[in-house]
Amino acid sequence: MLRFLLRRLLVAIPTLFAVVTLAFFMMHAAPGGPFDGERALTPEVERNVKAKYHLDLPVWEQYGLYLKDAVHGDFGPSLKYKDKTVLDILHENYLVSLVLGLSALTLAMLIGIALGVVAALRQNRPADYGVMTIAVLGVCIPTFVTAPMLVLLFASILGWLPTAGWNGGALANLILPVITLALPQIAIISRLTRAGMIEVLRSNYVRTARAKGLSEMRIVVRHALRAAVLPLVSYLGPACAGLITGSLVVERIFNLPGLGKFFVISALQRDYTVVMGMVIFYAALILVLNLLADIGSALLDPRVKLA
């Protein structure tokens, strides 16, 4: 276990380092400096400002300072919101994204596993084909198509749900964004569950359980399902990465005040420091989640060898 952790850290640390380095040098290659305002600064002011942000130092020294600050979680000030740091912005916007992501993940797990189990139990029958069709559609229909289509149907035409907005996290406002985010994950999770279930249902211990005369329900829920969903634990990392990517589109379409929307706005406004800081933040988050998912799957599944 310790060996495994060390190995993973040995990969994770250079990765994060590469992220910060790439981000820093891209920022420096970007045309225009942070203080090219509409009004030219007087030479004295410019010199003071540059000294304050260490822009008067050689690039490699600036890089060292950025690295040091980044390690301490400080990604510098925003260029568009002069009184805020990148960290302030992360802090102010994470909650909406967190609620959205967790709800979507829960929903995707529940529905995906249920569909996968049904498909496996009814293999090569209409129910199975139905689920697999949903899985193919879920993978092929991108979020930015599902979201407007759902809005058009349920908000504009039927008028059941609000078209957009957060409204303090009201349930009605959450339904469409969460479904949109969850759909591609449902597709993948149901496929994984189906594959796992089919394999497990053929195994000897399930046959033993059946021979003991246990009810089908008990066999499926208590014996087969536990083993079949174990591979899902290691899928949690990629799933979160998918949700984070999806949140960029979903928060924009539904106008939700989360990190994803802020990231896109900053990107369009070329708020370099915010974009860099958030890329680093997202990268770190995904790395940590992947690591946790791997550890989790190793703890739960004795067959997984931590190498």
Added chain:
Amino acid sequence: MTDLVATVKTAPRGRSLWDDARRRLLANKAAVAGMIVLFVLVMAALIVPMLTPYTFDEINKNDVWVPPLTGAHLLGTDSLGRDLLARLFKGLQVSLSIGAVATSVSLIIGVAWGATAGYLGGRVDETMMRIVDVLYSLPFIFFVILLMVTFGQNLILIFVAIGAVEWLTMSRIVRGQTLTLKHKEFVEAARAAGLGQGAIIRRHIVPNLLGPVVVYVTLTIPAIILAESFLSFLGLGVQPPMASLGTLIANGAQDMELAPWLLIFPSVTMVTTLMCFNFIGDGLRDAIDPKDR
């Protein structure tokens, strides 16, 4: 001698692995349907923009928000009176060519990297694959966004950026295959015949990698089309008046209550294209991959 030639001529012709693969692929209805639809789409993307009476960026102030099937515009017009039919197929053309070019970029990098690592083995392999591991755990779409932000949005950059992102899996597949191939007798024979390492990689290893590579390419193209559309949807990809399926869907989503056709036609085209590629890819995998036989 003549007897031998005669025997060889009358001997039943063996079925090559590729014959088998083709037969299995053609027996797969979804894959065949995918190929036919995709062929039609590609042809339409090439030909339709040349035939439409309007160009994709032609603004017609008098024909704004024309619904489909009414008047001169078969699929209607957008807020600037641009013909949706022309824009749709121009967009499909742009999306498909980004898919093709970026996939080629990823193919070249991935095959070269993977084949070299797998063939040379040892410390070189270790280092090269460790680099792939590190890159693998980066959320690359964010870096593409970063690239677009810092260096402005131009088509070439989109091609290269997305292509450079998608080569990792390819290099892993190619490396794995190379590792098994390099111990085969024909490689040994080539080495015994005095062929250099570069020539062995080029002439003997790479051609034999074709199967899994072809499968993965058909799955990479839709992934790249999706990535480009994602960027375009966020306003960071193809810039107006140029169209891609992503920009069309983004514009359509803004005006969907007023003009749902602007959303529906590009969305349907996009989903159809992606499904074709996925069906073909799945079919090819079933046909070529010896594991499931």
